[in-house]
Amino acid sequence: MSDANERRKFLKGLGLAAVSLGIGSVAEPPVEAQAQPAAPPAMPAMPAATPAGASPYTYVFFNSTESAFVEAAVARLIPKDDLGPGALEAGVAYYIDGQLAGWYGEAGRWYWQGPWQQGTPQQGYQLPLKPSEVYRAAIPLINDYTQKQFKADFADLSAAQQDTVLSGLEKGDIDLGRLPARTFFAFLLQNTKEGFFADPTYGGNAQMVGWKLIGYPGVQPSYSQIIEQYTTPFPMTYASIGSYTEDNPR
Amino acid sequence: MAKKLPAVDAVMVGVGWTGGILAAELTRAGVSVVGLERGPSRDSNIEFAFPHIRDELKYGIRFGLAQDVSRDTLTFRNSAEQTALPMRQLGSFLLGSGTGGAGAHWNGQTWRWTPYDFEILSQTRARYGQGAIDEDMQIQDWGVTYQQLEPFYDKFERTAGIGGKAGNLQGKIQAGGNPFEGARASEYPNPPMKRSQLGDLFQTATQSMGYHPFPGPSANMTQAYTNPDGQSLGACMYCGHCERFGCDYNAKASPNNTVLPTAMATGKFDVRHNANVVRVNMDSSGKRAVSVTYIDLLTGEEIEQPADMIFLTSFTFGNVKLLLVSKIGDVYDPVTNKGTVGRNYTYQLSAGAGGTLDDKDLKVFAGAGAESVVIDDFNGDHFDHTGLGFLHGGSISASSSGARPIQSNPGGAAWGSAWKHAAAQAYNHSVGIGAQVSSLPFRSNHLDLDPTYRDAYGLPLVRMTFDYRGNESKRSQYLTAITTKILTAMGAKNVVGRGLPEHYSIVPYQSTHNQGGAIMGMDPSTSVVNPYMQHHQVSNLFVVGASSFPHNSGFNPTGTVGAMTYRLADALIKRYLKNPGFLT
Numbered sequence: 001m002s003d004a005n006e007r008r009k010f011l012k013g014l015g016l017a018a019v020s021l022g023i024g025s026v027a028e029p030p031v032e033a034q035a036q037p038a039a040p041p042a043m044p045a046m047p048a049a050t051p052a053g054a055s056p057y058t059y060v061f062f063n064s065t066e067s068a069f070v071e072a073a074v075a076r077l078i079p080k081d082d083l084g085p086g087a088l089e090a091g092v093a094y095y096i097d098g099q100l101a102g103w104y105g106e107a108g109r110w111y112w113q114g115p116w117q118q119g120t121p122q123q124g125y126q127l128p129l130k131p132s133e134v135y136r137a138a139i140p141l142i143n144d145y146t147q148k149q150f151k152a153d154f155a156d157l158s159a160a161q162q163d164t165v166l167s168g169l170e171k172g173d174i175d176l177g178r179l180p181a182r183t184f185f186a187f188l189l190q191n192t193k194e195g196f197f198a199d200p201t202y203g204g205n206a207q208m209v210g211w212k213l214i215g216y217p218g219v220q221p222s223y224s225q226i227i228e229q230y231t232t233p234f235p236m237t238y239a240s241i242g243s244y245t246e247d248n249p250r
Numbered sequence: 251m252a253k254k255l256p257a258v259d260a261v262m263v264g265v266g267w268t269g270g271i272l273a274a275e276l277t278r279a280g281v282s283v284v285g286l287e288r289g290p291s292r293d294s295n296i297e298f299a300f301p302h303i304r305d306e307l308k309y310g311i312r313f314g315l316a317q318d319v320s321r322d323t324l325t326f327r328n329s330a331e332q333t334a335l336p337m338r339q340l341g342s343f344l345l346g347s348g349t350g351g352a353g354a355h356w357n358g359q360t361w362r363w364t365p366y367d368f369e370i371l372s373q374t375r376a377r378y379g380q381g382a383i384d385e386d387m388q389i390q391d392w393g394v395t396y397q398q399l400e401p402f403y404d405k406f407e408r409t410a411g412i413g414g415k416a417g418n419l420q421g422k423i424q425a426g427g428n429p430f431e432g433a434r435a436s437e438y439p440n441p442p443m444k445r446s447q448l449g450d451l452f453q454t455a456t457q458s459m460g461y462h463p464f465p466g467p468s469a470n471m472t473q474a475y476t477n478p479d480g481q482s483l484g485a486c487m488y489c490g491h492c493e494r495f496g497c498d499y500n501a502k503a504s505p506n507n508t509v510l511p512t513a514m515a516t517g518k519f520d521v522r523h524n525a526n527v528v529r530v531n532m533d534s535s536g537k538r539a540v541s542v543t544y545i546d547l548l549t550g551e552e553i554e555q556p557a558d559m560i561f562l563t564s565f566t567f568g569n570v571k572l573l574l575v576s577k578i579g580d581v582y583d584p585v586t587n588k589g590t591v592g593r594n595y596t597y598q599l600s601a602g603a604g605g606t607l608d609d610k611d612l613k614v615f616a617g618a619g620a621e622s623v624v625i626d627d628f629n630g631d632h633f634d635h636t637g638l639g640f641l642h643g644g645s646i647s648a649s650s651s652g653a654r655p656i657q658s659n660p661g662g663a664a665w666g667s668a669w670k671h672a673a674a675q676a677y678n679h680s681v682g683i684g685a686q687v688s689s690l691p692f693r694s695n696h697l698d699l700d701p702t703y704r705d706a707y708g709l710p711l712v713r714m715t716f717d718y719r720g721n722e723s724k725r726s727q728y729l730t731a732i733t734t735k736i737l738t739a740m741g742a743k744n745v746v747g748r749g750l751p752e753h754y755s756i757v758p759y760q761s762t763h764n765q766g767g768a769i770m771g772m773d774p775s776t777s778v779v780n781p782y783m784q785h786h787q788v789s790n791l792f793v794v795g796a797s798s799f800p801h802n803s804g805f806n807p808t809g810t811v812g813a814m815t816y817r818l819a820d821a822l823i824k825r826y827l828k829n830p831g832f833l834t
């Protein structure tokens with residue numbers, strides 16, 4: 001079974017399968033057999049069955065190609081391993097989807113007037129692309145690249161191949177034409193870590209797995225005693241914003 | 251044609267610490283004050299409420315309380331040879347907006363600067379000779395001494411409920427305080443903060459090295475406190491959400507819970523939010539400011555507000571911008587070294603070291619913005635600079651401000667399972683010692699107006715030209731070496747020094763300590779305002795805040811901003827209101 005299949009099986013088990021993708025309802029061909037891009041299904045896939053108590057997530061920004069890419073990428077940036085769940089399991093793809101659909105994705109509080117000119121690294125981001133547009137432009141270009149190199153979309157590569165591609169983007173060794181690969185990678189990595197460590201209210205950090213990994217107790221009323229009585233063990237009862245609000249228990 | 255409103259006694263352009271202090275003092279003296287704030291109205295009881303304020307993404311990463319730079323930002327370049335480009339998103343510093351301005355989301359470190367700072371030029375010449383001063387370094391005396399400022403430091407500390415330990419009480423050195431500080435008339439109004447494990451380790455190590463550690467002064471209340479104006483604040487819970495956040499315990503002094511309610515209670519303070527001032531209007535003589543023009547951001551309407559006294563109480567960049575776009579005074583030209591507006595822009599520099607304490611559980615999530623243990627041995631002129639090749643220095647501290655997980659971004663490698671393992675290990679074992687380093691003025695570092703880029707109202711953006719010059723790299727190396735030694739003495743492993751990079755970058759967060767551009771001094775050919783922050787040519791125009799600082803010290807500026815503002819308020823009430831004219 002490919003890693004992609006494993007991820008999707010995991011999501012289905014959580015009841016978190018993306019209904020827009022119909023994940024789990026279409027059998028994945030092995031990577032080797034996927035010489036051509038898979039034809040789109042003739043009929044919209046039916047929503048996956050949802051166990052009681054779990055809510056399905058519906059992507060609002062990403063299309064199916066984009067969400068498959070992002071799910072695969074975040075699973076490599078913060079993988080599930082012996083320390084526990086990774087970014088995929090934490091819902092980071094959903095977090096990024098929500099961010100890109102909102103004012104962050106639209107660069108709502110960024111200065112947005114031209115003229116546009118590339119500056120020095122000290123002058124910061126100067127592309128006329130909003131974060132949502134960076135993702136939208138980059139993902140098809142990366143899939144074009146992996147199709148040429150590996151004859152498959154990024155999401156369907158092996159974990160080792162995906163790591164190689166991510167590394168190439170990080171170093172700027174992969175040429176995405178007019179879009180700087182390193183810029184996209186920096187957005188992707190920053191947003192992945194945000195989603196892993198932000199309050200679960202935003203769709204990532206499910207069950208506070210990011211906080212539990214590092215030992216950050218989350219939203220606590222007071223550390224007044226701990227600050228000086230630091231040799232006394234702190235009872236790690238993790239809490240999020242939602243832990244205190246009746247309408248949004250988490 | 252702008253709608254013209256009836257005249258008021260005084261108008262404040264910006265409602266943060268400076269506008270708030272002046273509004274509180276002037277309204278109690280019977281003066282009617284209008285505050286024009288371009289940001290939104292913010293009820294801190296609602297907007298800073300638990301648990302929603304503890305949202306690192308919204309406030310810590312997306313800067314939810316800071317200025318919306320889609321409307322107004324700056325352009326930046328390292329040198330005049332480059333084309334300045336807009337700062338398209340916040341990064342290096344977090345400008346304030348809305349009720350309380352940046353004072354609503356600061357950390358609370360509240361310092362008195364050293365007596366040397368105010369007389370830096372004459373003291374440097376006396377001790378080292380003119381040759382110690384770089385040709386392009388434009389240090390100058392401020393025209394006000396520490397001794398003159400002392401009562402107003404005291405007043406600000408009482409208003410803001412500062413916790414700390416005096417080191418020099420009426421000339422007598424006190425155990426446990428900062429022995430290098432200027433003489434204080436009285437103790438801090440509150441005791442120092444509780445000390446963290448990191449602070450204990452730093453205290454022990456620096457003491458054993460012969461330095462003089464003491465608790466950093468704090469506007470995070472160390473106990474429940476009612477200030478002399480009757481405003482009550484709660485005790486700090488060390489929740490680790492100060493800088494970039496409002497306080498849900500009402501435990502961090504801010505304009506919102508001190509001076510603004512004091513001013514409001516008089517019934518003579520009218521705050522108008524969403525009011526973006528675009529111009530100061532002068533009479534035909536050019537010697538008197540008559541009104542300000544603002545845009546009501548809810549209607550788009552242009553409105554003129556006449557006033558007898560006009561106070562620019564915005565952040566540094568806002569103050570300088572209004573002088574420039576209103577064409578008040580001569581623009582500084584670094585080539586000819588003539589003109590004054592935009593001169594002596596300075597920032598806050600840094601040095602430091604990081605490492606790990608693998609055998610300690612540091613509980614880094616606990617802390618307060620101003621929880622720190624500090625040594626001042628290498629700040630100002632507290633050590634002999636002979637032969638070092640630089641002037642001034644910095645305060646060195648172990649701060650427990652609360653490490654939030656996204657911003658702390660723990661771990662070594664950037665991603666993958668190796669990063670995840672490193673992150674899990676690093677979070678509660680990482681330590682850092684920081685030096686907050688002075689920034690001295692250089693001829694080529696300055697502010698003016700950008701020729702290309704404009705704000706949402708059609709005005710040119712402020713253009714910043716800034717880089718590290720001469721002095722800084724040697725000083726950074728010197729202080730980095732000291733922090734490295736201290737951290738090693740604390741038992742840290744994997745100690746790495748963090749000096750200054752080659753060039754200043756506007757991208758990563760460094761500090762919201764931006765000074766200069768409308769500096770104070772006795773000589774109108776090298777300063778914009780007098781030592782009361784009163785314009786040299788326009789006696790009813792006051793340019794208030796860190797924009798008036800001729801250089802930056804190795805300390806946070808808010809304490810000195812507060813003291814300077816109280817000194818101005820005192821002079822206005824005791825002298826100016828009775829006999830308007832130039833304050834001397």
